[in-house]
Amino acid sequence: MRLVASYIMCLILTGISPSFAEEMREVPVHFAAGADHAVLKDRIKGYDSVIYTIGAEAGQSIDIKLSTRHTATYFNLYGPGSGPGDQAIMNSQFTPELNHYTGTLPASGVYKVSVYMMRSAARRDEVANYEIRVGITGQAGPIVQGDYADGLQGGPDYWEVHTGDINDPLNLRAGPSTGNEIIGRFPEGAILRNMGCRMAGGQRWCKVAATEGDLTGWVAGRFLREGSAPAPRVSEPETRDQEVRFAPGTSGAMLTSTLAPGEAINYRLGARADQFLTARLDADTPGLHFNIFTPDGQLLYESRGGGRSYRGQLWMNGENRVTVYNISNTAARFTLSIGIE
The missing domain is CATH 2.60.120.380 (Jelly Rolls)
Known part of the structure; x- marks a missing residue:
């Protein structure tokens, strides 16, 4: 029995999930203005799983608590650039308090929390309703000194606005939060100068500057993609x-x-x-x-x-x-x- 338990623990800590997901949904976690956590409700069935993505900075604390009546449903936490199939930071089945984890984050970037059902229950196509609370606390720096793979400092010199709707401009805010004042808007396709990104309120925020004029502020990073320098402005003949x-x-x-x-x-x-x-x-x-x-x-x-x-x-x-x-x-x-x- 000890050998079997050790084998299962090895699988978990190397990122090999005890279940084989059929549907793997990804859900970004966003905090309400001024909040330091979010509570989400969902359900999984059989081999399905849900992956929650949450942005945070090195040195901040993460607190995750999964509440469910289903006794074979757990979660794994993965670091930036990792996910199911990679080595997990922790598995909630082996935390001091079952399905509850609090820890200090080692790197800046996007973390993933994967909620899944153990194979023994998944193969019976059981259903688990659950509630998960995800919180981030601790002071964040003004600009993250991380690598571009995590979508933070570095990267392209220019961003291109990509909201997916020409009638839905991107809000420019005075600070990295939806609670900050809107000081401008940029249309679909606008080119912005990259001034660095950071994690705040559970998501990536980027400081940008307009390529014309002196407008500077913060925008939600999920609406940006790598852009190129704007073409030189050709002045009209006088x-x-x-x-x-x-x-x-x-x-x-x-x-x-x-x-x-x-x-x-x-x-x-x-x-x-x-x-x-x-x-x-x-x-x-x-x-x-x-x-x-x-x-x-x-x-x-x-x-x-x-x-x-x-x-x-x-x-x-x-x-x-x-x-x-x-x-x-x-x-x-x-x-x-x-x-x-």
Whole structure:
């Protein structure tokens, strides 16, 4: 009998479960705001098992108590990166108080608590209703110094928001808890800078910073996945506006300016129907052109197809627009001669 008991103990402590699970459900444990524990109720049948995941930091204390009338239902506790099939930290069948364990955690990360039924009862397809209380106590540091495999400090430079719903933005909070104030929201797919994660309230929280602006705060880590640096922001070419005024006693003006690549400038001048508009563009590069638009926005002339000089009669009263633009890869200086007769 002693040999059999020792053999069973060896199986348990090396992570080989006494039962062979058919269904293995995983349930994350979350604490209510300000709470240090959670109570969950469930049931297992036969070879089924339930795995509860709970985040904690090294040095904190964990307290687990399983209450059930079924005398062959127990739980195992596994460390970060481990689970059924691996070596367990403890098995509740062999704790000083049956199905109750309190201990100090050796590492930061996500722990697993597996509730299962012994094989002798599982093969009879018995059912066990139970209640399990999981608590984490003890002071946590500001940022966990753990490895990325546990989802804590380190990892990617950027996160991508992944809530699974474009209509469900991710809350940014002032601190690592659902009890902290919401200070912003990020939409599905948003890229955030990673500033380190920690365990609080039974789950992983990550400090993040927006890639635009100075918004910084905490988000629930389960809604993040590894992202890449945002693409460099391409600034839109500037388009300037300038009203054209003729000197007293004249009917024209010479306008000189310099345009950066992709830049444009709108020269606006009023005229009456039946007057003639003249325009001439002089530049050292073929990448400079101009368009003329009527007061209602119609394209009147395009220099790329007709040359850099224009003279034509207007048919509308109002403000006409002559737009000079640069399609070259270098800055270019020009002179635009424009007149109304």
